[in-house]
Amino acid sequence: MKITLQTYQFRRERLMAALPDNSVVVIRNGELAVRNNDCDYEFRPDSSFYYLTGFSEPSAYAIISGQGDLTLVSLPKDPEKEQWDGFRYGVEGAIQEFGATQAFALEALDDTLSTALDGADCLVYCFADQMLREQLAVCRDGLAARVRLGAQAPVQLLDVTNYVAEMRLRKDAEEIAIMEAAAQISVEAHKQAMRSVKPGLKEYQLEAELNYVFMKSGARQPAYNNIVASGSNACVLHYIKNDEDIKDGDLVLIDAGAELSCYASDITRTFPANGKFSEPQAALYQLVLDAYQDGMKELTVGNPYEACHNAAVKTLTTGLVQLGLLSGEVDTLIESKAYRDFYMHNTGHWLGLDVHDFGVYKLAGESRALEEGMVLTIEPGLYVSEDNLKVDPKWRGIGIRIEDDVLITASGPYVLTHGLAKEISEIEALMAEAHSIR
Numbered sequence: 001m002k003i004t005l006q007t008y009q010f011r012r013e014r015l016m017a018a019l020p021d022n023s024v025v026v027i028r029n030g031e032l033a034v035r036n037n038d039c040d041y042e043f044r045p046d047s048s049f050y051y052l053t054g055f056s057e058p059s060a061y062a063i064i065s066g067q068g069d070l071t072l073v074s075l076p077k078d079p080e081k082e083q084w085d086g087f088r089y090g091v092e093g094a095i096q097e098f099g100a101t102q103a104f105a106l107e108a109l110d111d112t113l114s115t116a117l118d119g120a121d122c123l124v125y126c127f128a129d130q131m132l133r134e135q136l137a138v139c140r141d142g143l144a145a146r147v148r149l150g151a152q153a154p155v156q157l158l159d160v161t162n163y164v165a166e167m168r169l170r171k172d173a174e175e176i177a178i179m180e181a182a183a184q185i186s187v188e189a190h191k192q193a194m195r196s197v198k199p200g201l202k203e204y205q206l207e208a209e210l211n212y213v214f215m216k217s218g219a220r221q222p223a224y225n226n227i228v229a230s231g232s233n234a235c236v237l238h239y240i241k242n243d244e245d246i247k248d249g250d251l252v253l254i255d256a257g258a259e260l261s262c263y264a265s266d267i268t269r270t271f272p273a274n275g276k277f278s279e280p281q282a283a284l285y286q287l288v289l290d291a292y293q294d295g296m297k298e299l300t301v302g303n304p305y306e307a308c309h310n311a312a313v314k315t316l317t318t319g320l321v322q323l324g325l326l327s328g329e330v331d332t333l334i335e336s337k338a339y340r341d342f343y344m345h346n347t348g349h350w351l352g353l354d355v356h357d358f359g360v361y362k363l364a365g366e367s368r369a370l371e372e373g374m375v376l377t378i379e380p381g382l383y384v385s386e387d388n389l390k391v392d393p394k395w396r397g398i399g400i401r402i403e404d405d406v407l408i409t410a411s412g413p414y415v416l417t418h419g420l421a422k423e424i425s426e427i428e429a430l431m432a433e434a435h436s437i438r
């Protein structure tokens with residue numbers, strides 16, 4: 001599954017059409033990062049760079065000008081280096097394989113930037129990219145110093161971030177196909193985890209099942225660090241140590257998603273280590289599931305983004321009162337955010353090339369309306385701290401989250417992560433079946 005060259009070209013054309021006349025865009029793909037001594041982490045391209053070029057080598061720069069013309073600056077062909085570190089496209093490959101109108105070796109970066117900026121009115125780059133910011137400042141100073149020789153530095157600076165974010169927010173058919181494929185790999189990984197869990201395993205031994213299914217299915221990496229949290233570890237929202245024993249009677253919360261062609265998926269499921277929810281676990285679980293269902297109803301075209309969260313909060317708060325974890329009037333408890341003792345995060349986020357994808361959530365101070373082609377997560381949860389002495393001890397240390405990936409369509413929410421058990425009866429049945437086979 002691959003994005004076509006025409007799509008990358010079309011994206012660059014759309015970006016340039018959104019920018020002022022005579023703009024030049026400069027973006028950078030990032031550098032290899034050292035893990036230890038002479039070992040690097042595997043390189044993962046910058047999401048926006050990849051979105052506009054499809055080029056995934058480190059140390060690369062893209063200059064976009066005119067109607068979307070691409071100039072690529074990248075590591076040159078070098079047989080000796082390639083013998084050790086692997087293939088490089090080089091100048092020829094950049095033109096032939098990526099549709100660049102021009103390409104240069106990295107050593108020509110300064111001259112290439114200088115030529116590209118000279119005479120442009122508006123320089124567009126990622127303001128948060130400190131290294132690029134400094135390189136471009138040196139380049140602009142160089143042009144300013146040569147003004148009597150006819151050089152002309154751009155006078156306007158614009159941050160590219162929100163322009164690309166708006167484009168990335170609405171997914172096209174190619175992206176949706178990849179995201180559904182990534183989502184379905186994650187569904188299989190979560191099923192595998194539910195089937196193989198048993199008390200006595202280390203959390204990371206269960207994590208191994210996820211990584212096995214991801215890689216076997218064609219996804220080389222998870223989209224983010226796998227969270228495999230048993231018992232009260234589930235109350236740590238980004239728990240990634242994953243090194244404790246899974247105990248009989250624990251719930252296990254897994255938040256993990258495969259990355260495919262740089263697109264993320266993001267699923268959370270919570271299930272009992274021994275295959276059977278206890279009564280308090282089931283009561284809180286059902287409440288989170290009700291909040292999920294009520295939030296899902298709000299994921300329709302034209303509805304504000306925050307409607308899903310508000311619906312989930314209302315359901316959760318109402319249920320917390322009914323179960324006796326909170327006391328008072330529901331509206332007052334929502335107003336005072338009393339639910340935040342048990343539910344301290346939002347009910348979702350944009351999903352795409354980044355797991356927390358680019359894109360603003362408000363426009364002019366108002367929650368933005370959902371549109372066809374947007375992809376977001378829905379992920380209500382409840383987390384009762386072990387130290388919460390205000391609630392009955394039976395609730396303490398329970399952490400639950402249920403999360404799926406949703407595409408907004410004209411006919412309602414479409415769950416990309418479809419087919420994965422989430423009802424209590426479905427989860428218990430899937431686990432019982434696996435136990436009987438084992």
Ligand SMILES: [Mn+2]
Nearest residue numbers: 266377379403
């Ligand atoms: Mn998420």
